[in-house]
Amino acid sequence: MSTNANAIRTREYRKLRTEILNRDQHTCYVCGDPEANEVDHIIPRSRGGSVNDPENLAAICKRCNLAKSDKIKQPIFLAHTATPPAHFSYISPTGPDQSETDSNQSVEALNQSATNVDQSKTPDLRGRIFGSEKPRIFTTPLENVGNRLPEILTFAEEIGMKLLPWQINALGEMLTHKNGVFCRRTNILTISRQNGKTELAKLMILAHIYLFGKTAVAGMSSTRNMALTTFRQLDRMIRETPRLKTGWVQTYSTNGNERILFSINGKSAEYRVVAATGDAPRGLSIDFFFVDELRSIGEDVWAAVEYTTQARGNSVILAVSNAGDNRSTILNNLRQRGIENNNPSLLYLEWSASPTRSIDDVEGWKEANPALGHLIDVETLRHRIKSSTDTNAVRTEMLCQFIDGNLASPWPVGAWDACFDENMVFEPGPQTFFAVDVAPSSREASLVAGQLDGDKTKLMLLARWTSETALDDKALAVQINDWISKFKPRVLLYDRYTATPIASRLAHVGVPLQEISGQPFAQACSEMLSAMSNKRIAHRQQEELNASINNAAMKTTENGWRIVRRKSAGDVSACCAAAMVVWFANKPQSNALIVV
Numbered sequence: 001m002s003t004n005a006n007a008i009r010t011r012e013y014r015k016l017r018t019e020i021l022n023r024d025q026h027t028c029y030v031c032g033d034p035e036a037n038e039v040d041h042i043i044p045r046s047r048g049g050s051v052n053d054p055e056n057l058a059a060i061c062k063r064c065n066l067a068k069s070d071k072i073k074q075p076i077f078l079a080h081t082a083t084p085p086a087h088f089s090y091i092s093p094t095g096p097d098q099s100e101t102d103s104n105q106s107v108e109a110l111n112q113s114a115t116n117v118d119q120s121k122t123p124d125l126r127g128r129i130f131g132s133e134k135p136r137i138f139t140t141p142l143e144n145v146g147n148r149l150p151e152i153l154t155f156a157e158e159i160g161m162k163l164l165p166w167q168i169n170a171l172g173e174m175l176t177h178k179n180g181v182f183c184r185r186t187n188i189l190t191i192s193r194q195n196g197k198t199e200l201a202k203l204m205i206l207a208h209i210y211l212f213g214k215t216a217v218a219g220m221s222s223t224r225n226m227a228l229t230t231f232r233q234l235d236r237m238i239r240e241t242p243r244l245k246t247g248w249v250q251t252y253s254t255n256g257n258e259r260i261l262f263s264i265n266g267k268s269a270e271y272r273v274v275a276a277t278g279d280a281p282r283g284l285s286i287d288f289f290f291v292d293e294l295r296s297i298g299e300d301v302w303a304a305v306e307y308t309t310q311a312r313g314n315s316v317i318l319a320v321s322n323a324g325d326n327r328s329t330i331l332n333n334l335r336q337r338g339i340e341n342n343n344p345s346l347l348y349l350e351w352s353a354s355p356t357r358s359i360d361d362v363e364g365w366k367e368a369n370p371a372l373g374h375l376i377d378v379e380t381l382r383h384r385i386k387s388s389t390d391t392n393a394v395r396t397e398m399l400c401q402f403i404d405g406n407l408a409s410p411w412p413v414g415a416w417d418a419c420f421d422e423n424m425v426f427e428p429g430p431q432t433f434f435a436v437d438v439a440p441s442s443r444e445a446s447l448v449a450g451q452l453d454g455d456k457t458k459l460m461l462l463a464r465w466t467s468e469t470a471l472d473d474k475a476l477a478v479q480i481n482d483w484i485s486k487f488k489p490r491v492l493l494y495d496r497y498t499a500t501p502i503a504s505r506l507a508h509v510g511v512p513l514q515e516i517s518g519q520p521f522a523q524a525c526s527e528m529l530s531a532m533s534n535k536r537i538a539h540r541q542q543e544e545l546n547a548s549i550n551n552a553a554m555k556t557t558e559n560g561w562r563i564v565r566r567k568s569a570g571d572v573s574a575c576c577a578a579a580m581v582v583w584f585a586n587k588p589q590s591n592a593l594i595v596v
Helices: 006-009 011-023 063-068 098-117 148-159 165-174 197-210 224-238 299-308 329-340 363-367 378-387 390-396 473-487 496-509 519-533 543-550 571-585
Strands: 038-040 055-059 176-178 184-192 216-221 248-254 257-264 267-273 286-292 315-321 345-351 432-438 446-452 454-466 491-494 513-515 553-556 562-564
Touching: 011 038, 011 055, 038 063, 055 063, 055 345, 063 286, 148 165, 148 197, 165 176, 165 184, 165 197, 165 345, 184 329, 184 432, 197 224, 197 257, 197 267, 197 286, 197 315, 216 299, 224 248, 224 257, 224 267, 224 286, 224 543, 267 345, 267 390, 286 299, 299 329, 299 432, 329 345, 363 378, 378 390, 378 491, 432 473, 432 571, 446 473, 446 543, 446 571, 454 571, 473 496, 491 496, 519 562, 519 571, 543 553, 543 571, 562 571
Parallel strands: 184 315, 184 345, 216 267, 216 286, 286 315, 432 491, 491 513
Antiparallel strands: 038 055, 248 257, 257 267, 432 446, 446 454, 553 562
């Protein structure tokens, strides 16, 4: 094929251009714009890219085509293929700082070593399908910089962490520095679930404390449970690893004050969990801040995170997430800024399926799941995709494709944590309201109680039941009756679609029963949102109640909206029961109760 520049003006090329636009369904391979009308040479002609090879051509919108200049030394974006040319290799810089040059040469050698070991020389990995080691979308790599990757790879080996090839690539970009100062102050990793991004974050947390001499390190997630899970895993890992145990001093696990204290080379350091609220980080000064589930972090919370790192001369933020939707304002903005490549201190790396990929395209699975062949296998992905009833969840969580949709939690970030009251007392005596809810699968159920305290509703999860098969209605009714005997509630609320068999069995004990279904339940969901947002709820941070609240998503119906289980999340029966209690506790109590 001709590589003459005049070839792009020929009739054949114009025909090929039309074929490429039709092939890509006029979808920009950079930003996903569905109305792209231009064609881009992925490897520019000025650097030897083929003029008319379809594999080097892709649909692109005008905005992205203007932004993607062929004058840069490395392309910003990768093509549709999951394994493009070595755009992401570490090229030894040429410059006056010999130590930084040596560092990058070490990185290149380590990278080559990892590549040689991967697949081809490891018999038990042969025949597998592997995910892409390199991101599909990324900020241009920096040149003439040093890199601390060799140090962290040695450290990972010392503490027994085995890194995947994609993690090594990501670390190589995050750990660039100039004269010891990190170049990438804000690092955003967008990648599908279950691919090891939290493991990578844990390594970075430990490295900043043990290797880089940082004294103030913090972690945050959109849900408290996720942040606490990472905290507990770190704590266990530190205590069980000799290399880490020598620097450990003490762990505090008190609700709202979770911290791990260290003494490294005579210097005190700390890792703490910070709530995802705008107020929680206030007054803190943090060297390294890990933010999980960035897609659900609001503007006020992100602003607070950034402020905490301003006073530190060499601070770093690492935020990870899977793909977002139209509500993921912060993630979407940072993604756009990373794509524009205007700020060398911002690094954006995205492993995602091309927007033109269907959900059953294995090439898309490889692009979005770099741990494929290592932690995940094709058959597992195929089963999950075929058995899923929510295409949006598959696209955002397994293919990491950005979509417009409503997958976000109905609760403002940090609102539930803000309702925590460590002094809350919940005991028999005050007027009490009960609600029971059973999951549609009939395998999970929850009993929640509420009591009014001024304008606040105190919530307590009294019992939660799970079963591998359908729960026994009779057994549940007996146990609920024991709680009724203890608290003597004014009413037991229930949803007729799931809990009528239990309510019918309890009707004879004399407790007034009221059905909360349809429109009343939609009102209950709205009341729960209002009460939580305005701190008219009090709770004691019960782990199972927290999890149920965090599992909730919003589903719009003809009656308004209702709480549903977020796809790939756990049970929401406790959350639904809590909403019933909050609604009833805050409504006028003059209406007669309906007894089954």
